Amino acid sequence: MPSTAPEPHRTPAPENAAEAAGAHRPWTVAVLGPGGVGGLLAALLSRAGHRVICLAGETTAKALRENGIRVRSEPFGDFTAEVEADTVLREPVDLCVVAVKHTSLDEALERVPAAVLGPDALVLPLLNGVEHTGALRDRYGHDRVAAGVIRVESARVAPGVIEHGSPFADIDLAGGTARPLTEVAAVLEAAGLRARVAESETAILWAKLAFLAPFALLTTRYGTGAGPVRTEHREELLALIEETTAVGRAEGAPLDAARSVAMFDACPAGMRSSMQRDAEAGRPLELDAIGGAVLRAAERHGIAVPTATRLVAEVGAL
Numbered sequence: 001m002p003s004t005a006p007e008p009h010r011t012p013a014p015e016n017a018a019e020a021a022g023a024h025r026p027w028t029v030a031v032l033g034p035g036g037v038g039g040l041l042a043a044l045l046s047r048a049g050h051r052v053i054c055l056a057g058e059t060t061a062k063a064l065r066e067n068g069i070r071v072r073s074e075p076f077g078d079f080t081a082e083v084e085a086d087t088v089l090r091e092p093v094d095l096c097v098v099a100v101k102h103t104s105l106d107e108a109l110e111r112v113p114a115a116v117l118g119p120d121a122l123v124l125p126l127l128n129g130v131e132h133t134g135a136l137r138d139r140y141g142h143d144r145v146a147a148g149v150i151r152v153e154s155a156r157v158a159p160g161v162i163e164h165g166s167p168f169a170d171i172d173l174a175g176g177t178a179r180p181l182t183e184v185a186a187v188l189e190a191a192g193l194r195a196r197v198a199e200s201e202t203a204i205l206w207a208k209l210a211f212l213a214p215f216a217l218l219t220t221r222y223g224t225g226a227g228p229v230r231t232e233h234r235e236e237l238l239a240l241i242e243e244t245t246a247v248g249r250a251e252g253a254p255l256d257a258a259r260s261v262a263m264f265d266a267c268p269a270g271m272r273s274s275m276q277r278d279a280e281a282g283r284p285l286e287l288d289a290i291g292g293a294v295l296r297a298a299e300r301h302g303i304a305v306p307t308a309t310r311l312v313a314e315v316g317a318l
């Protein structure tokens, strides 16, 4: 789901990237959940010269300490990055990326004590969904938490082994004042990601969810990639996008259904959702954070969402 026409990623010279970002010094970055998303970011940031501390369970932390993170990626190349790894954060950081699944968020956050984070740390969650930002702010304070979304297709195939499959890896950021978001975006850009600072948290979170909910629900329900969904289930796709767009607009996001449809049509035909991968692997689904969040917002605004309601039930029953 490229936000604009895809361009090839730049692969920065690792030794110069932190400096090129305008950062005066390499940052210390904690990554909670070094999986498909977190592992890719951790490896890219480490390769760019930053100190990266991955936070995970003992087995994964040990694998990362011993073998680093191995990335297979067409745009970024195949490379191995050294990272530190621990089961709990023990020192202040500049940035803490949160990239666990919703289903393990509460448990995982125990690894990041608010008192340890440091006064200037910015917490950047990259989870899908719209409701976690509030929960993070209750724990870490309003200003220390930004809203973030990532558009990427990346999977953890084993602890510390990441396959990045999409030609894009784009991050939108908004809110959070502990650290200027332009600095965070510069650090991410210098590591090779595309990063954009936006005005409105609601706009970025709902722009993603209004697209993602139809994508995740339909790919998971039918067990196919973007291509077959948009040809064989087009009517359902269009109805679902109309519903999620209406809900997002009621929440205050300036959404356009035609844009989401165009984004869907621009996806590689074989592109799959992380929910679909979870379903295939028998892992818990983020159904409540994605589909459930749409239904709850629809109810708040008195909007009928029959297609979303049916698909959430059908995916839940799979």
Ligand SMILES: NC(=O)C1=CN([C@@H]2O[C@H](COP(=O)(O)OP(=O)(O)OC[C@H]3O[C@@H](n4cnc5c(N)ncnc54)[C@H](OP(=O)(O)O)[C@@H]3O)[C@@H](O)[C@H]2O)C=CC1
Pocket: 032, 033, 034, 035, 036, 037, 038, 055, 056, 057, 060, 099, 100, 101, 102, 104, 107, 108, 109, 111, 126, 127, 128, 150, 151, 152, 153, 154, 155, 156, 158, 159, 160, 274, 286
């Ligand atoms: N994958 C994708 O392409 C995209 C995903 N997203 C969103 O990003 C978020 C993360 O997804 P994704 O990267 O796919 O998830 P993964 O399942 O690939 O990775 C989750 C990581 O969290 C770790 N983890 C699980 N429980 C805990 C815990 N209690 N404490 C610490 N670490 C824990 C896992 O450890 P272990 O390695 O030991 O299992 C794993 O490394 C989700 O909200 C998803 O919807 C957004 C855009 C695209």
Ligand SMILES: CC(C)(CO)C(=O)C(=O)O
Pocket: 001, 128, 150, 151, 152, 153, 212, 215, 216, 272, 273, 274, 275
């Ligand atoms: C749709 C996609 C791949 C885009 O980033 C995604 O967010 C997901 O599958 O969770």
